[in-house]
Amino acid sequence: MNDTGQFHLLAGLATGRETRSDDAIYQALWEAIVEHRLSPGARLPEDALAGAFGVSRTxxxxxxxRLALEQLVTLRAHRGAQITSPTPSEARDVFRARRLLEGALLAEVVTRLTPEDLKALTTIADQEHHASREQAIRLSARFHTRLMAVAGNASLSEALSQLISRTSLIIAVYGRHRAGCPCEHPALIDLLATGELAAIQHWMQQHLADIEASLDFTASGDALPDFEHLFGHHREPSAS
Amino acid sequence: MNDTGQFHLLAGLATGRETRSDDAIYQALWEAIVEHRLSPGARLPEDALAGAFGVSRTxxxxxxxRLALEQLVTLRAHRGAQITSPTPSEARDVFRARRLLEGALLAEVVTRLTPEDLKALTTIADQEHHASREQAIRLSARFHTRLMAVAGNASLSEALSQLISRTSLIIAVYGRHRAGCPCEHPALIDLLATGELAAIQHWMQQHLADIEASLDFTASGDALPDFEHLFGHHREPSAS
DNA sequence: TGGAAAATGCTTGTATACAATTCCGAGGGA
DNA sequence: TCCCTCGGAATTGTATACAAGCATTTTCCA
Known part of the structure; x- marks a missing residue:
C-alpha cells in the first residue's frame, strides 16, 4: 500500500472492475489528462492501471x-510512464503551430460552415458554460476540434487535435490563474454567423495569444510538479 | 507455399535472424514502405515479420x-495489418496540408537557414541524385523533412514528416510515370541561397502542385494492387 | 554520524501459451 | 451448376510467466 495516492486516483478512472476495450481505456485516460485530473509528472504504473480497468498489462x-506517440505521456525505458510536462520551448512551439494551423483552416471553415455545424458548436459552448471547470477544459478542446473539423481535412484535423490536447498539458503546468479562460467561445459563434473571415481570424489569433499570455514560464518547468501536494493526504496506512 | 512472395520480401528486410530493437524494426519497415518495396495493400503477417526480424510478435x-497511428499501415481487428492504400480524398487532403504547412514554414526557414543547413541539404540532394530510384524516394522525403526542420518547430515538423511519408504511399498507388520527379531539389537549394522568400515559396507550391498533377486518380484505388505482379516471380521452391 | 556499497523489492521488457475470430475450401442439396 | 452450410487451418487478441533493470533501503565501515 505504498502508492495509495496514485491508486485512489487511478481507481477513480474506472467505476469498478469491469473489463473495457482499449479504446474505452484510451478515452478514459485522455479525459483524465485533459481535465487535469492527472497532472503532468504523475506516474502511471501499469499494474495499477491494469487493476483499475480490469484488464491485463498488455x-x-x-x-x-498511443498516448506517448501523441506526446501526452512520456515513456522512459525501465522507468515507466508519466504524464508529460511540456517544456517552455515545446509550449511555444505548440502555440505557434496552433496559430498557424487554426488561422489557415478558418478560411476553409468559413466557406464550408453549415447551420448544423453552428448548432453543434453552440451545443458544445453551452455545455462548456454549465460544466464544472474540469469538464470545461475538455469541452473547450472539443470546441476547437469540432470547429476545425469543418474544414474537412482529416490530416490537418488530426494533427491539430493533438496540439489542442497538448495545450491542456501546457496550461496545467504553466497556467497562472486557474480561473482563466472565461471561454469566450459564444462570441466566436456570433462572429462565425457573420461570415467575416478577417474578423474571425483576428479573433482566433487574439484568443490564442490571450491564452499564451496568461502562462507563466518562470515557474518550475520540468521537474515533477505538485504531485505530492495533490495526493499526499491520501496516504493513510489502511493496513490489512 | 501460399504466401512465399510475401515471405521472401519480408525476409529481405532483415539480414538474417539477428535480434533487433523495436526502433530498428520500425526503421526497416518505414524505409521499405517509403521506398515502395512494400506496396500499398501488401499484407504484414505478424508471424512472418517476427521470424524475419528474429523477435517475438510482441x-x-x-x-x-506505431505505423498504424502514422497511417502508413492499416490495422483491422482480427484481419491483420496491411500497407495503407490512401483514398483519392485522403491524397488530396495530404497535398493540401503539405502546401499549407510547407508554404508557411518556409518563411521561418528562410530567416533561420544557416550554411550548415544548406550543406546538409546539398548532401542529401547529391545522394538523391546518385541513388537508385527506390532510395531516391526515401531521400526526397528526407530532403523535405530536413528542410522543414530548419524552422525549429518540433510539433509541426513531426506532423509534416508524417504527411511526407504518406505522400510516398500516395505516389505508389496513383503515380503514373515511375520516371517522375526528376527531383529538382538542387534548383531549390540555389533559390534558398538567394533568400528571396516569395520566389522560394512559389517554387515549393509549384513543386507540390507538379507532384499532385502527375497523379492519376481514375485508376483502381483501394483494392489490393499489383502485389502478385511484383513478387510472383520469386516463387521458386528453394527447398532446404 | 555520514557515506558508500550491496541486497532486496518493485516495475518494466519480452516471450510464449491459449482463446477467439476469420478465411478458405469441401461437401451436400436444390 | 449454383448456393448454402459446415468444418479446419491459419491468424490475431489477450493474459500470464519469467527475465532484466532500476530504486530504495539497509548495512557496514570509517
Missing amino acids: MIRRVLQ | MIRRVLQ
Whole structure:
C-alpha cells in the first residue's frame, strides 16, 4: 500500500472492475489528462492501471504507447510512464503551430460552415458554460476540434487535435490563474454567423495569444510538479 | 507455399535472424514502405515479420501499432495489418496540408537557414541524385523533412514528416510515370541561397502542385494492387 | 554520524501459451 | 451448376510467466 495516492486516483478512472476495450481505456485516460485530473509528472504504473480497468498489462501498454506517440505521456525505458510536462520551448512551439494551423483552416471553415455545424458548436459552448471547470477544459478542446473539423481535412484535423490536447498539458503546468479562460467561445459563434473571415481570424489569433499570455514560464518547468501536494493526504496506512 | 512472395520480401528486410530493437524494426519497415518495396495493400503477417526480424510478435505488434497511428499501415481487428492504400480524398487532403504547412514554414526557414543547413541539404540532394530510384524516394522525403526542420518547430515538423511519408504511399498507388520527379531539389537549394522568400515559396507550391498533377486518380484505388505482379516471380521452391 | 556499497523489492521488457475470430475450401442439396 | 452450410487451418487478441533493470533501503565501515 505504498502508492495509495496514485491508486485512489487511478481507481477513480474506472467505476469498478469491469473489463473495457482499449479504446474505452484510451478515452478514459485522455479525459483524465485533459481535465487535469492527472497532472503532468504523475506516474502511471501499469499494474495499477491494469487493476483499475480490469484488464491485463498488455492493453495498458498499448494505450500508453498511443498516448506517448501523441506526446501526452512520456515513456522512459525501465522507468515507466508519466504524464508529460511540456517544456517552455515545446509550449511555444505548440502555440505557434496552433496559430498557424487554426488561422489557415478558418478560411476553409468559413466557406464550408453549415447551420448544423453552428448548432453543434453552440451545443458544445453551452455545455462548456454549465460544466464544472474540469469538464470545461475538455469541452473547450472539443470546441476547437469540432470547429476545425469543418474544414474537412482529416490530416490537418488530426494533427491539430493533438496540439489542442497538448495545450491542456501546457496550461496545467504553466497556467497562472486557474480561473482563466472565461471561454469566450459564444462570441466566436456570433462572429462565425457573420461570415467575416478577417474578423474571425483576428479573433482566433487574439484568443490564442490571450491564452499564451496568461502562462507563466518562470515557474518550475520540468521537474515533477505538485504531485505530492495533490495526493499526499491520501496516504493513510489502511493496513490489512 | 501460399504466401512465399510475401515471405521472401519480408525476409529481405532483415539480414538474417539477428535480434533487433523495436526502433530498428520500425526503421526497416518505414524505409521499405517509403521506398515502395512494400506496396500499398501488401499484407504484414505478424508471424512472418517476427521470424524475419528474429523477435517475438510482441515487438512486431508494437511497431505495427506505431505505423498504424502514422497511417502508413492499416490495422483491422482480427484481419491483420496491411500497407495503407490512401483514398483519392485522403491524397488530396495530404497535398493540401503539405502546401499549407510547407508554404508557411518556409518563411521561418528562410530567416533561420544557416550554411550548415544548406550543406546538409546539398548532401542529401547529391545522394538523391546518385541513388537508385527506390532510395531516391526515401531521400526526397528526407530532403523535405530536413528542410522543414530548419524552422525549429518540433510539433509541426513531426506532423509534416508524417504527411511526407504518406505522400510516398500516395505516389505508389496513383503515380503514373515511375520516371517522375526528376527531383529538382538542387534548383531549390540555389533559390534558398538567394533568400528571396516569395520566389522560394512559389517554387515549393509549384513543386507540390507538379507532384499532385502527375497523379492519376481514375485508376483502381483501394483494392489490393499489383502485389502478385511484383513478387510472383520469386516463387521458386528453394527447398532446404 | 555520514557515506558508500550491496541486497532486496518493485516495475518494466519480452516471450510464449491459449482463446477467439476469420478465411478458405469441401461437401451436400436444390 | 449454383448456393448454402459446415468444418479446419491459419491468424490475431489477450493474459500470464519469467527475465532484466532500476530504486530504495539497509548495512557496514570509517
